[in-house]
Amino acid sequence: MGLPGSGKTTQALKLTEKHKLCMVKTGSILRELSSKDDALGREISKAMLSGDLVDNEVVAKLVKKQVEHLDCEGGFVMDGYPRSIEQLEYFDPEYEIVFYLHVSDKTVHERLKKRGRVDDTPELIEHRLRVQKGENKFLLDYFKKIGILVDIDGEMSEERVFEQIEEHII
Numbered sequence: 001m002g003l004p005g006s007g008k009t010t011q012a013l014k015l016t017e018k019h020k021l022c023m024v025k026t027g028s029i030l031r032e033l034s035s036k037d038d039a040l041g042r043e044i045s046k047a048m049l050s051g052d053l054v055d056n057e058v059v060a061k062l063v064k065k066q067v068e069h070l071d072c073e074g075g076f077v078m079d080g081y082p083r084s085i086e087q088l089e090y091f092d093p094e095y096e097i098v099f100y101l102h103v104s105d106k107t108v109h110e111r112l113k114k115r116g117r118v119d120d121t122p123e124l125i126e127h128r129l130r131v132q133k134g135e136n137k138f139l140l141d142y143f144k145k146i147g148i149l150v151d152i153d154g155e156m157s158e159e160r161v162f163e164q165i166e167e168h169i170i
């Protein structure tokens with residue numbers, strides 16, 4: 001977990017590669033569907049291009065389907081799900097561990113400006129930050145309460161962030 005641009009995808013890829021795990025890439029799945037010219041594609045595209053979360057039930061169903069079809073002995077890494085408590089109520093993947101990557105708003109802006117994706121404009125970044133901060137609080141409280149939350153300093157280099165995560169992988 002983490003704010004937009006905190007490095008979720010970057011770190012999930014590293015974990016997947018090193019430990020030969022499967023990965024569920026929520027953002028990529030949604031981006032792929034959003035390029036289709038049908039009702040679902042248009043709904044997803046509209047949410048993403050306005051910096052809003054895609055409908056909770058839609059995302060939860062998509063993710064559930066992905067998880068059910070995974071064929072991985074070693075387990076899987078999830079990138080970007082859930083982003084709200086409501087999503088977790090629709091589908092809970094029952095994680096063993098959840099990492100939260102802490103970064104400042106300044107870092108978010110700097111990194112996403114460099115990345116330059118279509119939803120990485122300053123206005124949309126601000127909006128995404130507001131939406132995500134609102135939702136994160138409840139999720140973080142919940143994962144903390146059940147004892148699976150690990151805080152990670154996401155401000156460091158990609159390698160240093162990964163080293164911090166690795167300290168918690170058995």
Ligand code: B4P
Nearest residue numbers: 004005006007008009010027053054080111115156157158
């Ligand atoms: P995502 O695709 O998940 O993207 P993100 O949050 O913007 O970025 P991420 O944290 O993965 O950062 P990255 O590693 O790429 O979401 C996009 C949109 O999809 C959302 O706004 C929403 O609309 C929708 N969505 C996704 N999940 C959803 C859900 N569950 N429910 C509803 N809607 C959902 O890193 C960013 C950049 O920083 C990269 O260029 C990277 O190279 C760089 N970087 C990473 N780590 C770095 C480091 N340590 N130092 C320097 N640079 C670093």
